[in-house]
Every structure is written in C-alpha cells, then in structure tokens.
Amino acid sequence: xxxxxxxxxxxxxxxxxxxxxxxxxxxxxxxxxxxxxxxxxxxxxxxxxxxxxxxxxxxxxxxxxxxxxxxxxxxxxxxxxxxxxxxxxxxxxxxxxxxxxxxxxxxxxxxxxxxxxxxxxxxxxxxxxxxxxxxxxxxxxxxxxxxxxxxxxxxxxxxxxxxxxxxxxxxxxxxxxxxxxxxxxxxxxxxxxxxxxxxxxxxxxxxxxxxxxxxxxxxxxxxxxxxxxxxxxxxxxxxxxxxxxxxxxxxxxxxxxxxxxxxxxxxxxxxxxxxxxxxxxxxxxxxxxxxxxxxxxxxxxxxxxxxxxxxxxxxxxxxxxxxxxxxxxxxxxxxxxxxxxxxxxxxxxxxxxxxxxxxxxxxxxxxxxxxxxxxxxxxxxxxxxxxxxxxxxxxxxxxxxxxxxxxxxxxxxxxxxxxxxxxxxxxxxxxxxxxxxxx
Amino acid sequence: xxxxxxxxxxxxxxxxxxxxxxxxxxxxxxxxxxxxxxxxxxxxxxxxxxxxxxxxxxxxxxxxxxxxxxxxxxxxxxxxxxxxxxxxxxxxxxxxxxxxxxxxxxxxxxxxxxxxxxxxxxxxxxxxxxxxxxxxxxxxxxxxxxxxxxxxxxxxxxxxxxxxxxxxxxxxxxxxxxxxxxxxxxxxxxxxxxxxxxxxxxxxxxxxxxxxxxxxxxxxxxxxxxxxxxxxxxxxxxxxxxxxxxxxxxxxxxxxxxxxxxxxxxxxxxxxxxxxxxxxxxxxxxxxxxxxxxxxxxxxxxxxxxxxxxxxxxxxxxxxxxxxxxxxxxxxxxxxxxxxxxxxxxxxxxxxxxxxxxxxxxxxxxxxxxxxxxxxxxxxxx
Amino acid sequence: xxxxxxxxxxxxxxxxxxxxxxxxxxxxxxxxxxxxxxxxxxxxxxxxxxxxxxxxxxxxxxxxxxxxxxxxxxxxxxxxxxxxx
Numbered sequence: 001x002x003x004x005x006x007x008x009x010x011x012x013x014x015x016x017x018x019x020x021x022x023x024x025x026x027x028x029x030x031x032x033x034x035x036x037x038x039x040x041x042x043x044x045x046x047x048x049x050x051x052x053x054x055x056x057x058x059x060x061x062x063x064x065x066x067x068x069x070x071x072x073x074x075x076x077x078x079x080x081x082x083x084x085x086x087x088x089x090x091x092x093x094x095x096x097x098x099x100x101x102x103x104x105x106x107x108x109x110x111x112x113x114x115x116x117x118x119x120x121x122x123x124x125x126x127x128x129x130x131x132x133x134x135x136x137x138x139x140x141x142x143x144x145x146x147x148x149x150x151x152x153x154x155x156x157x158x159x160x161x162x163x164x165x166x167x168x169x170x171x172x173x174x175x176x177x178x179x180x181x182x183x184x185x186x187x188x189x190x191x192x193x194x195x196x197x198x199x200x201x202x203x204x205x206x207x208x209x210x211x212x213x214x215x216x217x218x219x220x221x222x223x224x225x226x227x228x229x230x231x232x233x234x235x236x237x238x239x240x241x242x243x244x245x246x247x248x249x250x251x252x253x254x255x256x257x258x259x260x261x262x263x264x265x266x267x268x269x270x271x272x273x274x275x276x277x278x279x280x281x282x283x284x285x286x287x288x289x290x291x292x293x294x295x296x297x298x299x300x301x302x303x304x305x306x307x308x309x310x311x312x313x314x315x316x317x318x319x320x321x322x323x324x325x326x327x328x329x330x331x332x333x334x335x336x337x338x339x340x341x342x343x344x345x346x347x348x349x350x351x352x353x354x355x356x357x358x359x360x361x362x363x364x365x366x367x368x369x370x371x372x373x374x375x376x377x378x379x380x381x382x383x384x385x386x387x388x389x390x391x392x393x394x395x396x397x398x399x400x401x402x403x404x405x406x407x408x409x410x411x412x413x414x415x416x417x418x419x420x421x422x423x424x425x426x427x428x429x430x431x432x433x434x435x436x437x438x439x
Numbered sequence: 440x441x442x443x444x445x446x447x448x449x450x451x452x453x454x455x456x457x458x459x460x461x462x463x464x465x466x467x468x469x470x471x472x473x474x475x476x477x478x479x480x481x482x483x484x485x486x487x488x489x490x491x492x493x494x495x496x497x498x499x500x501x502x503x504x505x506x507x508x509x510x511x512x513x514x515x516x517x518x519x520x521x522x523x524x525x526x527x528x529x530x531x532x533x534x535x536x537x538x539x540x541x542x543x544x545x546x547x548x549x550x551x552x553x554x555x556x557x558x559x560x561x562x563x564x565x566x567x568x569x570x571x572x573x574x575x576x577x578x579x580x581x582x583x584x585x586x587x588x589x590x591x592x593x594x595x596x597x598x599x600x601x602x603x604x605x606x607x608x609x610x611x612x613x614x615x616x617x618x619x620x621x622x623x624x625x626x627x628x629x630x631x632x633x634x635x636x637x638x639x640x641x642x643x644x645x646x647x648x649x650x651x652x653x654x655x656x657x658x659x660x661x662x663x664x665x666x667x668x669x670x671x672x673x674x675x676x677x678x679x680x681x682x683x684x685x686x687x688x689x690x691x692x693x694x695x696x697x698x699x700x701x702x703x704x705x706x707x708x709x710x711x712x713x714x715x716x717x718x719x720x721x722x723x724x725x726x727x728x729x730x731x732x733x734x735x736x737x738x739x740x741x742x743x744x745x746x747x748x749x750x751x752x753x754x755x756x757x758x759x760x761x762x763x764x765x766x767x768x769x770x771x772x773x774x775x776x777x778x779x780x781x782x783x784x785x786x787x788x789x790x791x792x793x794x795x796x797x798x799x800x801x802x803x804x805x806x807x808x809x810x811x812x813x814x815x816x817x818x819x820x821x
Numbered sequence: 822x823x824x825x826x827x828x829x830x831x832x833x834x835x836x837x838x839x840x841x842x843x844x845x846x847x848x849x850x851x852x853x854x855x856x857x858x859x860x861x862x863x864x865x866x867x868x869x870x871x872x873x874x875x876x877x878x879x880x881x882x883x884x885x886x887x888x889x890x891x892x893x894x895x896x897x898x899x900x901x902x903x904x905x906x
Contacts, residue, residue, distance in 0.1 A: 034871055036840075036891045041870055047840035080889075082871075088719030097890075100883065104722060118868060129853040129865035136869030136888075144845050269719060352874060354862045368590065371470035371599055377477065377583045385657055385745055385874035418720070423657055423743035423874065425883050430733050430740070432726035657884070661857070661902040703904030743884055 004108035006301055007032065007092055007273075009083040012040020013287050014279020015113035016066045017294025018301075019075045022111075025302055029074070030105075032081040032094060038070070039063060040115055041135055042287045044142040051145025053138075054170040056203050059287060066291075083114065085419025090271030095424050101431035102424060109274040109301045113294065116259035116280035117389050120156070121337020122357070125227025126255060127348045130234050134160045134256035138167065147173035150251025153236055155179040155224045157333040159204065160256050162218060166207035169214045176250050178211070179238060180218035181257075182334035193328030196321045199288065200329060223338065227253055258335035259284040260393060263412065264421045274304045289322035340398050350391045352384020360395065364402050372413035375399060381414060385423050388415040440796070441466060441616045441625040442595075443603050443639075446476035447781055448774050449631030450586045451789020453595045454512075456629075459797050463595035464625075466618065468602035471590060472583040474633045475781055478718070478750025479582045480653060480698065480708050483783045486522040486574040486671060490541050492807035493759065496784060498547060499803050501577055503787040512592070516585050518701060519578040520668040523552075523561055524676075525568045527735065531673035532570050538676055539572040548575040563664035564697075565735050571670075579669075579698070582782045606817070612770050627770040629792055633753040636775040640765075641816045646776055648751040650712040652720045654728060655746040656739070658703035664738045666699035672735060690714075693724065695731045697739070705739065707732050711752075711779075720747040752778045756813075762788060763795070763810035767817050772796055773810055826894025830878075837892035844869070844876050844887035847898075855887060856901040864901060877901055 004027065008019045011033030019031045031038075039045050043063040046052040070077075080097035087093060091104040118135045120126060132140075134156065137148060147168050152175045154161050165178045194201050211217045221241025228235050236248045262281045278297035279290035292315040299312045345358030363370060363379050375381060381395045382388030392414040400408035440456050442449045445467035457463045467473065483504055488494035507513040526535040543549045550573040552560055561571055590597065598618075607615030607622055615622040630639055634648050672695035691712040698706040710724050725747055733740050755761060755776035765771040774792050777784055791801040827834045830847060837846035844866050847855065855878055856864025867875040869888050876887040879899040887898075 035889050047838055047845075087723075088717065088721040089723070091722055093722055097885070102722070102726070115870065117872060118870075127862045129855075129863050132866060133868050133873075136867055139869035139888075140845055140848065140866070143841060144849070146849075148848070149851070269717075348862060351862055351867075354858075368597060369599065371473075373470050373473060373477070374583075374587065377472065378587045383746070385743075385877070386872060389872050390868075418746065418748060419722075420744055420747065422871070423745045423884075425740075425743050425885070426656065426729050426733065427740040427883055429726050429744060430730045432722060434723070434727060658903045660879075661904055663904070741879070741882060741884065 004028065004305055005030065005105070006109045006111065007105055007107040008111040008113060010040065010113035010115060010279070010281065011035075011038035011077070012042060012113060012115055012279060012290065013062065013066060014281065014290035014294040014297070015040070015111065016070055017291045018111045018113060018278050018298045020066065020069050020073055021295045021298035022301060023073045023075045025298075025307060027302070027305070030076045030078060030107075032078045032083060034080065034082045036079055038067065038077070041139055044139050046145045047143050048145055053142045053145060053167050055142075056199070056206070058199050062287065062291060082422055083112075084424050085421045086110075086269065086272050087419055088269060088271070090269065090273060092273065093419060093424075095428050100425075100428055102428045104432065107273050109276070109304055111276050111278055111297050111301060112281055113278040113290075113297070114262050114264075114281045116284045117262045118256060119258045119260050119335065119393065120255045120390065121257045121335075122343065122347050122349055122394060123224050123226065123255070123338050124344060124347045125234070127351050127354070128227055128229060128234060130251060131227060131253045131255065134158075134164050134254045137252070137254045138164050141167060141171070145171075147171035148252055151176045151249075152252045152254060153177050153179070153224075153248060153250045154254045155181075155222075155238070156256040157181040157335050158256055158258050159200075159329060159333070162204065162207045162211060164254060165216055165218070166210040169210050169216060174214040174216040176248060177238075178216060178218040179222040179224065180220050181223045181336075182332060183221040183241060184332050184334065186332060190328045190331055193324055197288070197325035200325055224253065224255070225338065225342075257337050258333070264387065264389065264415065274301065276300045283323075285319065285322045285326050289319055289326075292316075292318040292322070337394075340401065349395060350381050350384055352386050353380055355380050360398065364399065369403070372396065372399070372409035375409070376414050376416075382416070387421065440464070440627050440629070441603075441623070442629045442631060443467075443616075444474070444631035444633060444635070445471045445586070445597060445599070446474050446631060446633055447472070447582050447586055447785035448633075448777070448788050448792075449629070450589045451786045452629055452631060452774065452792040453789075454589045454592065455790050455793035456796065457594035459793055464598060464623070465595060466598045466601050466603045466616065468600070468635065470599045471597060472586045474635070475750050475752055476582040476586060476785070478651075478653070478748050479779075479782045480696065480706055481579050481581045481782050482522075482669070482696070482698070483517065483578040483580050484522050484574070485542065485547055486524055486577060487676060490545055492804075493780065494545050496787070496803060496805070497780065498545065500784045500787040503790065504578060504580065507786060513580075513585065513588055516588050517578050517580045519576070522574045522577050522669050522671055523667065524572045524574060524671045524673060525561070525565055525735065526570045526673045527567055528569065534673045534676060535570060535572055538673075542572070542574060549573065550575065560667055561670065564666045564738070565670055566737065567735065580782055582785075585782070585786065606768075606771075608768060611768060613768050627796060628772070629796065630765070630771070630773040630775065633775055633777075633781070634751050636753065636773065639818055641818045642813055645756050645813060646753050647713065649754040649778060650710065650715065650718075650749055650751055651708065651779070652710045652712075652724050652728075652747065652749040654707040654725055654744055655748075656705040656707065656742040657745045659705070659742060663741065664736075666697070666736075669696055669698040670735060671696045672731065691724070693727055693731070695728060695735065697732050697736055704745070705742065707739075718749050718751060720749045752781075754778045760784070760788075760808050761810050761813065761815070762791065762805050762808040765810055765815050765817055771817065773815065826892075828892055828894060828896035828898055830898045831900055835898075837894070839893075841892050842888055843878065843880065843890045843892045843896070843898060846892045847887060854900075857903055
C-alpha cells in the first residue's frame with residue numbers, strides 16, 4: 001500500500017479501535033504493541049485459554065468484536081515494539097524487541113493509545129518486593145489464570161479494588177482484607193448518573209455480591225499506614241475508620257489510588273507528525289469509552305489527511321455518557337492517599353532511586369520558591385528509569401501544598417518532554433543505520 | 440548589585456560579591472541553572488585545551504575548585520580525578536603524543552600509559568585502546584549542583600522568571616534594572632547571561648549558540664568493568680574549541696567522552712553543532728555517539744539510554760570568553776561566551792568579576808578575555 | 822496447555838510455559854526479589870505493564886522488563902545488582 005502511513009501506539013481497545021477505523025477508510029495503518037499480545041491491561045488474554053479470570057461479559061464481547069475485525073483487516077501489527085519517543089527531526093523511534101534493534105518511522109500521523117498510568121500514593125514500605133499495584137496483580141492473574149500465591153491484602157481506593165478481590169474469589173482465593181479509604185456514600189444523584197452507563201452498576205453489583213458471599217467486603221475508611229518486612233512476609237499496619245490500628249501479616253499487598261492519563265511522549269516539535277491521543281492515555285474513562293475515543297482519534301487523523309470522516313456522533317455521545325458515569329463514580333472514591341504530613345521522612349518517594357520525603361522536604365525549607373526544575377535536578381525526583389511516572393504527580397501536588405498557591409508546579413515540568421520516553425538498550429540503539437532514511 | 444543570569448557564572452559572582460559586602464539580587468528570565476549550566480557535561484578539565492590563555496586559566500580554575508572545597512564553600516560537589524585521553528589507532532596516537540607534550544609543557548601533570556600499565560588502568564574499560572595519556576589532577580562538578588550549593592549558602596536574593604528587559608541610565612551610569620515588575624534601582628550590573636547576552640549588546644552576531652547533545656545511561660551493574668575516570672577519544676581534540684562561531688553555516692562535529700558518574704551512570708557526549716538553536720536531540724547524533732562509545736568500551740552495550748538532552752553553549756566570534764567592563768556605562772560588567780568551559784571556569788570567573796567590580800586587580804590575568812577587544816557597548820534598547 | 826520448558830535465573834532452573842512472561846514464571850517459582858536495585862528499592866514486580874521499570878532483569882545480556890518479556894526455554898536471566906553510588 002502506498003500513501004500516508006499512520007502509526008498507532010498501543011494494542012488496547014483504544015489503539016485497536018483507532019487502527020480499525022483508519023483501515024476502514026483505506027489508510028495504511030501499523031499498530032505497535034509493546035508486549036507479545038494485544039488487549040492492553042483491560043483485555044489481557046490468558047496464557048492458557050482453559051484457565052481464565054472472570055471478566056464481565058460486555059468486556060469479552062467488546063474484545064471479541066475488535067480482535068475478529070482486526071484479524072481480517074489490513075492493519076499491520078508489530079508485537080514487542082516499544083514506542084521510545086519522537087526525536088528532533090520528527091522521527092518516531094521504535095525499539096523492536098523481536099530483533100533487538102531500534103527502528104525509525106516517519107508517519108504522517110501518530111495515535112498514542114498507551115493506556116493510563118496507575119497511581120499509587122506513597123506509604124512507608126511501598127517499595128518492598130511483594131507490594132504491587134492492583135492493576136499489576138490483576139494483569140498477572142489475567143494472564144496466568146491463577147490466583148496469586150499467599151495471603152493478599154488490597155488497599156487504596158477505586159473500583160479496581162473490588163474487581164480484583166472478586167476475581168480472586170472466583171479463582172478460589174479471597175483476599176485477607178480489602179481496605180477502601182473512602183467513606184463517601186452512594187447518593188441518589190450518583191446512581192442517577194450511573195444509570196447513563198448501567199454496565200458499571202451491574203459490574204459492581206456482581207463483584208460486591210461475590211465478595212459478600214465470601215465475607216471479603218471492603219472495609220470502608222480503612223487504609224495502610226506502613227509496610228515492613230517480617231519473617232520473609234510483609235507486616236502491614238492499618239488504621240480503620242475508628243482510628244483502631246491493626247497489624248496483619250501477608251505475602252502481598254496490592255495498592256491503587258486511581259488512574260491518571262499518560263502524557264509522556266507527546267513532544268510535538270516542529271517536525272513531528274500529527275499527534276492524537278486516544279483512550280485512557282488521553283482521559284481516563286475506561287474500556288467502553290476507549291472504543292469510542294479510538295474512533296474519534298481516527299476521525300481527527302482522517303480530517304488532518306483531508307479525508308471526510310464518517311460522522312462520529314455516536315462515538316461522541318458514548319464518550320459523553322462515559323464521562324458522566326466516570327465523574328459520578330469518582331465521587332465515591334478518595335484518591336488522596338495518606339496525608340503527607342503523616343508520612344515519616346524515610347518514606348520513599350522516588351521508587352527508582354530511593355529518594356525520600358525527607359530529601360524532598362529539605363529542598364523546600366529554604367524559604368526560596370525553588371522551581372520544579374530545581375527540585376527535579378537537585379532532588380533527582382523524576383530522573384529515574386520510570387521517568388517520573390510514579391512520583392512526579394505526587395511531588396508536584398506535595399510542593400503545591402507546601403506553597404501559598406502562587407506558583408503550583410506542573411507535573412510536566414518534573415517529567416519533561418524529552419525522548420526516550422522509556423529507557424532504550426544501547427545494544428539496540430547502535431543498530432540504527434547512520435543518517436537513516438525512514439524505513 | 441544586579442547580577443543578570445542565574446547560571447554558574449552569575450551565581451558564583453553573586454556569592455563572592457555578597458561576601459564582599461554588596462547587596463546582590465540575581466535576576467533570571469527562567470530559573471536557576473536553566474541555561475547551559477543545567478545541561479553541561481561538568482568537566483573541570485584541561486585535558487582538551489590547546490596551549491594559550493584558556494589552558495592557563497583552566498589550570499588555575501581547577502586549583503580554584505580545590506580551594507573552594509578546602510574552604511568549605513563546596514563540599515561534595517567537586518570530584519577530583521584524572522581524565523584519560525585515549526588513542527585507538529596510529530593516527531590518533533600521533534595526535535595524542537603531540538597533545539600530551541603540549542599539556543606537559545604547560546605544567547599539567549601527565550602520565551603516558553602503554554602496554555601493561557595501559558591494560559592495568561583502563562584495559563577493562565577500553566580494551567581496544569593502544570595508548571592513553573592520564574591527565575592528572577582534574578575533576579568533575581555537576582553545574583546545577585554547584586549552583587544549588589551556592590544558593591543554599593545564600594546571602595543574596597534570586598528572582599526567578601524575572602526577565603530583565605533593559606536598563607535605566609543617567610549620566611553614563613546604569614541606575615536601574617527594568618523588569619516586567621517595574622524598575623529596580625541598582626548601583627552596578629553584571630551580565631552573566633550566556634547565550635542570552637546578545638539581547639543586551641549592540642554588536643550583532645558576536646555570540647552564537649553552539650548546540651551540544653549528551654546521553655545519560657542507567658546505572659552500571661556491580662560486575663561491570665571499572666572506569667578510573669572519563670575516557671576521551673583523541674578525536675575529541677579535533678572537534679573541541681577554536682572553531683570560531685558561525686564559520687560554517689550548518690556544521691556539526693562529534694567528539695567522544697565517556698564519563699563515569701558517581702551514581703554509577705555514564706554521561707556520554709557530545710556534539711558541537713552550529714545548526715540550530717533548539718534544545719532538542721536527534722537519534723542520528725545519539726546513535727553515532729553510542730556506536731563510537733561501544734567501539735571504545737564494549738561493556739556499555741549492556742546499559743540503556745535513560746535520558747538524552749541538549750544544551751546551547753555561548754560561542755563567541757573568536758572562540759574566547761568575554762569578561763570585563765562594557766563600554767558606554769562604567770558600572771556594567773559582562774562575563775559570557777564560555778562555550779564548553781563554563782563549569783570549569785565559572786566559579787573562578789565569578790571570583791575574578793567580584794575583584795574587578797570591587798576595584799581590586801584580578802588574581803588571574805584575564806586581559807585576553809577583555810570585552811574591549813570587541814569594543815562592546817550596550818544595545819540601544821537595553 | 823503449553824509445553825513446560827525452563828530458563829535459568831541466577832543459575833536456578835525456573836519452569837515456564839510458552840506464553841507467560843518471565844515475571845509470571847519467577848513469581849510462580851516464589852522468586853520475588855529480582856535484583857539489588859538501589860536506595861533500598863530492590864528489583865521487584867510492581868506495575869505489570871512496563872511502566873515502573875522495577876522488574877528489570879538481564880535477559881541474555883540485555884536489560885529488559887520481566888513483565889513484558891516472554892519466557893522461553895534456555896534463556897539466561899540474571900538479577901541486576903547495581904554499583905552502589
């Protein structure tokens with residue numbers, strides 16, 4: 001096929017949906033997926049089809065439809081291709097793990113559908129082996145089709161906590177406890193808003209019923225205050241809503257404090273291709289919205305290419321509906337995490353380099369409005385291998401809370417917008433042909 | 440005293456001026472160390488210098504760093520160590536021997552490494568090297584960390600995101616600094632504005648941006664080869680320095696330095712490009728540098744590129760910095776155009792500026808840097 | 822069910838199926854510490870989607886995320902111990 005090439009990054013529902021919509025319009029589309037399979041975190045497929053995790057029927061249907069269409073479409077799929085960023089010349093850099101090399105592409109347009117960033121608010125001990133994100137544990141369970149070994153405590157806030165707990169129960173293992181920080185009540189107006197997207201209510205009801213049957217309903221208003229290693233396990237200190245402290249010995253702790261959009265990698269320089277973000281990467285609205293958002297992103301690309309896109313009224317409506325439902329859902333949860341004032345100085349903030357809250361506080365005590373860039377450089381927050389994905393947002397809001405509000409730091413000032421957006425092996429880099437024309 | 444520019448030169452000058460009794464305010468259009476200081480390689484080094492005033496000043500600047508540590512102004516911001524200039528073939532060896540001779544003649548302590556001694560010191564890091572000159576008594580300082588230390592020592596005020604748009608003058612003297620927030624009165628001005636200096640000067644094209652790209656790797660494994668100090672390929676000598684700015688319209692040259700950082704990471708540089716003035720990096724330059732780096736030190740292939748960045752050096756028309764009084768206003772001084780030597784020379788230049796401004800005779804001969812050689816005057820708008 | 826193979830982690834044989842990731846295989850084998858890491862942050866599985874970089878291991882000499890890398894019989898997987906700063 002000749003003509004403009006469009007590159008779609010991310011093989012979750014948003015990316016696949018965007019790629020299919022573009023292919024339907026006759027565009028030459030290549031879909032890049034970092035892992036060995038498509039599906040993203042939400043539609044992670046089991047390694048062994050006979051062992052699978054319980055997922056809502058609507059999710060299954062959605063993915064089945066996408067993967068069936070993809071199989072007969074003209075979309076080219078590149079597996080194990082990591083998006084590394086866009087360089088000054090506008091070249092899109094892809095690390096090809098299949099062939100241990102770096103390749104460049106010069107697409108006309110780029111759709112970034114890399115999914116959300118899972119947020120975990122710092123708590124002492126969250127860097128220990130055995131402490132994982134709720135999403136991380138769920139992804140592992142979905143691919144292995146087995147409940148994790150050992151005793152599991154789930155804590156934080158958000159609908160994902162009960163989803164994980166119920167999926168564990170369905171695999172024959174209830175978590176030791178589910179601690180939901182929020183005490184916010186379900187109101188009539190929230191229910192009314194959720195009725196716009198009733199799938200959420202059904203999904204939640206199903207999960208809660210499962211948990212009720214196994215006695216693992218979430219303890220609302222409870223949260224983790226510290227995790228320490230003990231006898232090869234993890235001793236977790238928790239506080240309940242009445243201020244009662246408790247120690248629990250477990251093997252794993254799964255933490256989650258919401259999801260954030262992912263703005264990494266959108267360096268729109270003067271030579272860069274036309275860039276659109278889609279799905280949770282752009283706005284965290286979940287899987288159903290990702291489908292619609294992928295189509296809208298494709299529509300934006302088609303418009304950029306001068307093609308008249310089919311009317312996306314349906315997709316826009318679906319997105320609006322999901323946005324309303326998510327907003328209602330979010331009022332039920334409390335993503336604030338532990339109050340920084342309650343956190344000891346030793347609390348790790350940067351998980352890559354072990355930088356602590358004490359070191360961050362020390363940078364801010366001088367009575368001088370230190371800039372985000374200075375915090376980054378001198379505190380090394382956001383300079384580790386994860387490029388600030390797990391600390392920058394928290395550091396920015398912490399700094400803002402310590403100031404009078406005159407100049408709240410932007411997360412982007414800590415993360416920066418440079419490539420590579422993920423570390424790239426030098427052994428792959430050196431394979432790049434000198435002054436390479438695009439592939 | 441108004442110091443314009445919160446880079447290493449301005450902050451060093453502010454430090455010494457405040458200690459000399461001045462009430463100092465540092466203005467910066469951005470934040471602290473947001474220009475070349477924040478994106479420099481941090482070499483406090485004479486290894487790449489050609490004989491002449493810059494080499495003499497660099498030798499003194501290294502001693503000045505040692506003095507700053509001895510007096511407690513810097514604590515662990517300066518890391519003394521040797522630089523290893525490496526030859527990989529006969530052609531490079533000829534360049535190496537000539538260069539080592541020049542450094543030695545200037546009084547720089549040099550140890551030539553060949554054969555068993557070479558293998559012993561850098562054999563693990565650079566197995567293909569055929570000879571190396573160990574340039575002793577040099578060091579490394581991270582520009583933004585030096586500046587942060589000076590900020591913490593305090594004694595002066597920093598005004599971030601406060602662009603100086605010009606000056607108010609009366610009877611041939613500057614009496615005020617114009618900013619968006621209004622005019623603030625001042626008795627004297629030091630321009631330490633790097634690439635931004637042209638805004639204040641009447642002479643067009645005197646200072647041009649010379650871009651450099653640098654690579655940072657992740658941390659080496661505990662079992663990886665030991666690097667005793669930075670390895671500098673002889674080819675760097677061809678690339679570095681003495682290219683007057685703007686001599687070629689779109690030139691770029693690469694020179695390889697592999698610098699083991701204290702964190703266990705490596706800083707790999709760098710380029711000198713007169714192509715554009717944007718702080719961006721391109722994969723072609725990075726891949727070329729990495730290919731050269733892996734050819735010299737194969738163990739680097741096990742690491743990952745974690746960060747790539749670029750900075751803009753302030754290169755002058757004749758390749759020499761500009762330090763001195765600005766004509767047309769007898770209370771305005773300038774210290775700019777350090778190109779790739781700002782981290783090395785910055786603290787000492789700050790000290791020399793303070794001496795000049797206080798009417799003392801500077802403890803180093805900086806007549807070769809005198810602003811008068813260009814007949815500098817303030818821009819009309821300034 | 823895929824055929825059971827095995828790879829070596831720090832010299833220990835770890836069974837794996839053809840489709841799972843190195844992270845999943847290590848977890849099933851009860852291996853939770855994947856390297857020394859730095860600053861009190863040992864190498865470990867965390868986010869599962871390649872974002873946090875905490876599960877980095879050396880696979881046949883190249884550093885990669887255990888959570889994104891398919892396990893395969895015969896791989897040499899090593900924990901990464903870093904130079905302490």
